[in-house]
Amino acid sequence: MQRNEIIEFVRGLDGVLTLEPHPGDGSPEIAWGDTFFYYAPDNVVPRTQPFATIVTKDYPDDATSRLNRPDTFRVNFFAGKDAFLDRPGRTPRDPAPADTDPSATDTLIAHPVYGSQGWLAVVNPGLRTETAVRELLRAAHDLARSRFERRSGNDRADW
DSSP: OOHHHHHHHHHTSTTEEEEOOOTTSSOOGGGTTOEEEEEOTTSOOOSSOOSEEEEOSOBTTBOTTOTTSTTOOEEEEEOHHHHHHHTTSSOTTSOOOTTOOTTOBTOEEEOTTTGGGTEEEEESOOTTTHHHHHHHHHHHHHHHHHHHHHHHTOOSOOO
16 A cells, blocks of 8 residues: 555545645644544544554654655554454553564554554555555544544434
């Protein structure tokens, strides 16, 4: 999967606000080139974390994925406890296996920094992880939509 394929897939989900920071837009330089996905049907950036991101470079506290390699990016998504249990087969708070390589490509892993908070990640998704990435992005979007609806009181059916 290419970055643009992932961006277009997520943009195709309802209510998604996509932020792509770049020079001159007032965003911090560290975020330039990355992509942040929010559930925001009103097109207003919410005061919550994005439900998914695409990161294109190492951050000071997050360099183990070695994203500074050419043509390397990592897609990250909030999975929540249930999906986390289904995929890596452990709870978010359980430590990652000792042989986990956060820089391995096309491999679903607990996010190297936010795994304990229920985030999963894939460096350069490919054939092996494409289906899981799409499913997990949909699930992260659904979780974000549910949170939005609960907060705005729109979680009741119209009778």
